[in-house]
Amino acid sequence: MEFLSYLLTGISLGSVYAIIALGYSMVYGIAKMLNFAHGDVIMVGGYMVFIFMNSLGLPAIVAILGAMAVCTLLGVVIERVAYKPLRSAGSLAVLITAIGVSYLLQNLALIIWGSTPKSFPSVVSFDGIKIGALSISGETIVTVLVSAVIMVALTLFINHSKTGHAMQAVAEDKGAAQLMGINVDATISITFAIGSALAAIAGALLCSTYPLLQPTTGAMPGIRAFVAAVFGGIGSIPGAMLGGILLGIIESLSKAYISTQLSDAVLFTVLIVVLLVKPTGLLGKKISEKV
Numbered sequence: 001m002e003f004l005s006y007l008l009t010g011i012s013l014g015s016v017y018a019i020i021a022l023g024y025s026m027v028y029g030i031a032k033m034l035n036f037a038h039g040d041v042i043m044v045g046g047y048m049v050f051i052f053m054n055s056l057g058l059p060a061i062v063a064i065l066g067a068m069a070v071c072t073l074l075g076v077v078i079e080r081v082a083y084k085p086l087r088s089a090g091s092l093a094v095l096i097t098a099i100g101v102s103y104l105l106q107n108l109a110l111i112i113w114g115s116t117p118k119s120f121p122s123v124v125s126f127d128g129i130k131i132g133a134l135s136i137s138g139e140t141i142v143t144v145l146v147s148a149v150i151m152v153a154l155t156l157f158i159n160h161s162k163t164g165h166a167m168q169a170v171a172e173d174k175g176a177a178q179l180m181g182i183n184v185d186a187t188i189s190i191t192f193a194i195g196s197a198l199a200a201i202a203g204a205l206l207c208s209t210y211p212l213l214q215p216t217t218g219a220m221p222g223i224r225a226f227v228a229a230v231f232g233g234i235g236s237i238p239g240a241m242l243g244g245i246l247l248g249i250i251e252s253l254s255k256a257y258i259s260t261q262l263s264d265a266v267l268f269t270v271l272i273v274v275l276l277v278k279p280t281g282l283l284g285k286k287i288s289e290k291v
Helices: 002-031 038-055 060-086 091-113 138-160 162-172 174-179 184-209 219-232 237-257 263-277
Strands: 129-131 134-136
Touching: 002 038, 002 134, 002 138, 002 162, 002 184, 002 219, 002 237, 038 060, 038 091, 038 184, 038 219, 060 091, 060 184, 138 162, 138 184, 138 237, 162 174, 162 184, 174 184, 219 237, 219 263, 237 263
Parallel strands: none
Antiparallel strands: 129 134
């Protein structure tokens, strides 16, 4: 029964990683950028939900929608100000800029909200269920369901909408997409907007499960979610989902049965082994370059 409890904890945590990893995968798959500031957008989303619920007394669902709106705007601004001027620059310049944006957001949060951790109110009012000796929290159930719904909705959106088809075209070849009349800049901005909106949902769910909110809240979950995206196959929506859940399970079981201090080492060891066997990740596709 303990094993099942740890497994459910891992699936719940992995579902949050999966939602965050979806943002990484979409941005990399379409814009070919590693947005390492994504984890800090999660933190901003958490603070927005906290303010909307605690200071303004708004219901949880309204607070989350408000946080999604703020994070969507933030994502678009970050893309326009920090990344758009570097569209033709090398990957190293984009990477350094992303790290700079990450530290900027963390320090702005430190100035605005201080370093004292805040006790985050759960956005889930459902008490959960009990099956024999096994207790499943409401946060676990809601997190898993929300991540599944988001993955299905994103898959349908990418495969069956005009904007989704434009995203696929930009991901395939930006130049050819532009010649076909697709607005590449607008498509990339929409990608950042969707990823940032998902980050707000992830922030609310993460802080509901682990109810301490501070300026560095999104740092490690963001890194782990990036690992999950690479693990599952970066650029793949099902891969991000699979990678996130597997990573959450590995982290939970390694903390329970190996060592809390060594859990990150176990995660990265598994990642290295998987990439040695399958360099594109579990569900990643090998792309052949034309010469």
